Amino acid sequence: MSGTPILELRDFRYTYLEGTPKANEAVRGVSLEIQPGERVAIVGPTRSGKSTVVDSFAHLLRLKPGQVFFEGEDVAAPGYDRGALRRKVGIVFQQPETQIVEDVVGADVAFGPTSAGSPAEETRGRVEESLDGVGLPYRDFRLRYVYALSGGQRRRVAIAGVLAMRTPVLVLDEPTAGLDPRGRRELLDLLGRLADDRKLTLVVCSASLQDASLLCDRVVVLDEGRVVMDGPLREVLRRDEDLVRLDITLPEPIAAARELRHLFPDLPEDLTTEDDLERELVQRLGTP
Numbered sequence: 001m002s003g004t005p006i007l008e009l010r011d012f013r014y015t016y017l018e019g020t021p022k023a024n025e026a027v028r029g030v031s032l033e034i035q036p037g038e039r040v041a042i043v044g045p046t047r048s049g050k051s052t053v054v055d056s057f058a059h060l061l062r063l064k065p066g067q068v069f070f071e072g073e074d075v076a077a078p079g080y081d082r083g084a085l086r087r088k089v090g091i092v093f094q095q096p097e098t099q100i101v102e103d104v105v106g107a108d109v110a111f112g113p114t115s116a117g118s119p120a121e122e123t124r125g126r127v128e129e130s131l132d133g134v135g136l137p138y139r140d141f142r143l144r145y146v147y148a149l150s151g152g153q154r155r156r157v158a159i160a161g162v163l164a165m166r167t168p169v170l171v172l173d174e175p176t177a178g179l180d181p182r183g184r185r186e187l188l189d190l191l192g193r194l195a196d197d198r199k200l201t202l203v204v205c206s207a208s209l210q211d212a213s214l215l216c217d218r219v220v221v222l223d224e225g226r227v228v229m230d231g232p233l234r235e236v237l238r239r240d241e242d243l244v245r246l247d248i249t250l251p252e253p254i255a256a257a258r259e260l261r262h263l264f265p266d267l268p269e270d271l272t273t274e275d276d277l278e279r280e281l282v283q284r285l286g287t288p
């Protein structure tokens, strides 16, 4: 049915400080296949192992062979071209502001392509499309100082820096953490649009299903370093009791529907948008 996954984890396990008294078994056997063009949310409470999974894609961990594959190739095999991996998988780490390396916006976004050998004229084009893409118009922002930007703007600069690498896969680790509701929604809209335009494969980590529900159609739920659910968004949302037990934030319409269920016991469990909820309520209240 499906071809070679673009990213795959096969029984991936990772222990920090292995062999020491402080050894911490962070990921305990995660298997995961991501097909090109999929939009997958990795959702789980804090310390469930999301960032460790992301770091495995970035080759930041001491990987054992046979666990992490890109386009069918073992990225931990001797002689594997890690540079090629970096050109294919763009990663926006948790607290992306820390990925900013230059003082001036345009220079920071240009840093990646320039380091990868992109000629000046092409780099300029990439910086422009990336800044425009994250809603920071190139003309207005390229000469601004990073320190003078708001937190949300800084995060967009960091994302633009990754976009400028034009990777077909984009991985974002808790991209909306710390943003206010409006900032979250704006960023999610923007990411959705970018993924559409560029036909990206998208992997988004979050502790909130709200983010996931706006951006992804498949959800992998992690708990204590293991996959506890993996399926289409609507199927995962139906297990609201389990999700609440795992301390995962439900999308607002679903949380509201849970509250309203003592009045309307037949409210569906998979309402992803406020419009869905409103429609269901209007039906039950009858049209005036």
Ligand code: ADP
Residues within 6 Å of the ligand: 016, 017, 024, 025, 026, 044, 045, 046, 047, 048, 049, 050, 051, 052, 053
């Ligand atoms: P999440 O991103 O879901 O919060 P993490 O992958 O960051 O989860 O963490 C999983 C587990 O690994 C946690 O118990 C965390 O404390 C531990 N951990 C993460 N990074 C390190 C590290 N650099 N050294 C030791 N333990 C770590």
Ligand code: MG
Residues within 6 Å of the ligand: 050, 051, 052, 094, 173, 174
């Ligand atoms: Mg994390």
